[in-house]
Amino acid sequence: MAIIIRLDRILADRKMKLNELARLIDLSPVNLSNIKTGKIKAIRFSTLDAICKTLECQPGEILEYVED
């Protein structure tokens, strides 16, 4: 897929664990792990909003377009 999720990089920058972010945005760790590993087809604006608010970042920092 051409869209890559860079959640692991942002989490490393913020020194935050996946489980902690999952607890803060009220999402199950399994689902957040699926987002992190790109095992999803789409992401809701509400989920993206919660992640950006918690990690204090822009959506562009999480999503990256890579040409195939």
Next chain:
Amino acid sequence: MKSKTGCKNISNLHSLIRFFYYASIVFAASGLIALVFIFSIPYSAISFEKGIRGWVYSVNMPLGIGSAFFMISGEIPKNILHFIPLDMINIRAAIVVDFLISHIVPFIIVIIGLREIGNLTSDMLNKKSPFQAKYLKSLRKISYIVLLYSTLGNTLLCILISIFAADYFSVTVVFSWIGVLIGVLGYIFSDITEYGLFLQDEYDTTL
């Protein structure tokens, strides 16, 4: 409150379908057992006469004086044995073939359909989505079987009766339009289920 009522409705529907499923199995099994015994009962127990729409038959096993155990009855359509004189017909074979093709085979299709609907309602009771690939496949299969039986069932009956019950070959192609309609509706419904399956997958993989 509303979901509880819905759950109760599904539960009632599930019980009803299970009841009809087991009843159908019992009926089909009794029919098959009756067919096995048809070769051992005397000719006097078999009634086979020309009716308005076809050859009407019934088998009543005599139990004693004045009492009989009713086994099977049916009607072979006029177009199949119409031109054949009675003495040229192997009555027992004709009854067995007709009962198998006209009664047992549709019952088996109904049993398969009821089993799948029962599994579906069972999954709905367990809060599982009804849009699953296994139901899509079985719905498609049942639709194909119903379509095939509706279009070729009568022809198959003609051929089998010609082979086993009469020394006279005649094939008539008669469609069961209601069966064709049910098969086509089943196929259309399976297409709708496929779209539902796609939407379910999209929903499940959207976080």
